[in-house]
Structure formats: structure tokens, C-alpha cells
Amino acid sequence: MSRDIFRIIYKSTAAHRTEVMLGQGHVADLLATARQRNQAADVSGVLVYTGLGFFQVLEGARTAVQPIFESILVDRRHHTLAVIEMDFAAERRFPGWSMGFLGTTRELDDRLNGADLGPSGGPEVLDQLLRRTLLLLVDSPISMPWLGARAALDDGLGGPGPSAARHS
Numbered sequence: 001m002s003r004d005i006f007r008i009i010y011k012s013t014a015a016h017r018t019e020v021m022l023g024q025g026h027v028a029d030l031l032a033t034a035r036q037r038n039q040a041a042d043v044s045g046v047l048v049y050t051g052l053g054f055f056q057v058l059e060g061a062r063t064a065v066q067p068i069f070e071s072i073l074v075d076r077r078h079h080t081l082a083v084i085e086m087d088f089a090a091e092r093r094f095p096g097w098s099m100g101f102l103g104t105t106r107e108l109d110d111r112l113n114g115a116d117l118g119p120s121g122g123p124e125v126l127d128q129l130l131r132r133t134l135l136l137l138v139d140s141p142i143s144m145p146w147l148g149a150r151a152a153l154d155d156g157l158g159g160p161g162p163s164a165a166r167h168s
């Protein structure tokens with residue numbers, strides 16, 4: 001396998017309850033930083049915030065992903081981080097997403113993604129399926145049938161579908 005793309009998938013627990021994470025702008029702030037830094041480093045991925053915690057996929061050159069992940073590891077906005085996968089990958093799953101964001105509600109998605117970055121006509125069904133699959137992963141113990149979940153992603157959810165553009 002090519003060693004061009006390195007991928008890290010982890011889940012973590014938010015440091016504060018939802019009202020604080022959102023009300024004090026923690027999620028918005030980290031997302032803004034993430035998009036800026038990731039874009040500069042050509043790192044792509046997706047961040048899911050469930051209200052209880054995070055699930056994140058980071059992918060790019062290993063030399064780019066690693067320092068970003070080291071920053072994330074010591075970030076006090078979350079804790080109890082557990083790595084689900086850390087390996088080289090054949091290709092990016094989220095090309096063009098400097099950090100795609102999926103929140104607990106469409107309203108939160110739209111607010112944190114910016115009004116002008118709202119849904120741009122991608123198939124809603126694909127979006128919903130991706131959201132459900134990712135949320136399932138976040139809220140499940142690591143011993144979950146991960147391969148089954150990954151099969152769902154491999155079944156066409158991870159590719160650069162039309163909805164990818166809305167989060168770039």
C-alpha cells in the first residue's frame with residue numbers, strides 16, 4: 001500500500017456539557033482552527049460532535065497529520081481519547097474537506113458550517129446515511145463490530161460524493 005496517506009480515527013469525550021461546549025464557542029473555535037490549519041497542511045477529514053463527545057477522522061501526509069494529532073491529544077476541550085484506527089490508507093475518504101463537520105442537529109451543522117456553506121444540493125439521503133453511520137461509531141464501544149461499520153463506509157459513503165463540497 002502506498003504510504004502517501006496516513007489516517008487517524010479516534011473518539012473522545014467532550015470536556016464540558018453541551019451548553020458550555022456550544023454556548024462558550026468551544027466547538028466553533030476548534031472547528032475554525034482545524035479548518036485553517038488543516039487546509040494549510042493539506043489534511044482532510046471529518047469531525048462529529050454528538051453532544052457527549054467527538055469522533056474524528058484525520059488524513060493526509062504522515063508528517064502533516066502527526067503534529068496536528070499531537071496538538072489534539074493535549075487539547076483540554078476533550079479527554080479520554082481512544083484511537084480507533086491509525087494506519088496508512090490507500091486513498092483519502094474525505095478529499096476536499098479541510099474538516100467536514102456533523103453535529104447533532106441540522107441547525108447546528110448549518111450554524112457551525114456557516115450559512116453560506118449550507119446544503120448545496122447534495123443528496124440528503126447520502127448525508128443522512130453518513131451522519132447515522134458516524135454517530136453509530138462515536139456512541140459505540142470500541143469493541144463494536146467495526147468491520148461492519150467500515151463496510152458501510154466502503155459501500156460508497158466515504159467517497160467524494162456531491163455532498164462533500166458543502167463542508168469544504
Ligand SMILES: Cc1cc2nc3c(=O)[nH]c(=O)nc-3n(C[C@H](O)[C@H](O)[C@H](O)COP(=O)(O)O)c2cc1C
Binds near residue numbers: 037056075078
Ligand atoms: C475534538 C477536537 C478536534 C480538533 N481537530 C483539529 C484539527 O482537525 N486540526 C487542527 O489543526 N486542530 C484541531 N483541533 C485543535 C487543536 O487541538 C489545537 O488547538 C490547534 O491545532 C492549535 O494547535 P496548537 O495549540 O498546538 O498551536 C481540535 C481540537 C479538538 C478538541
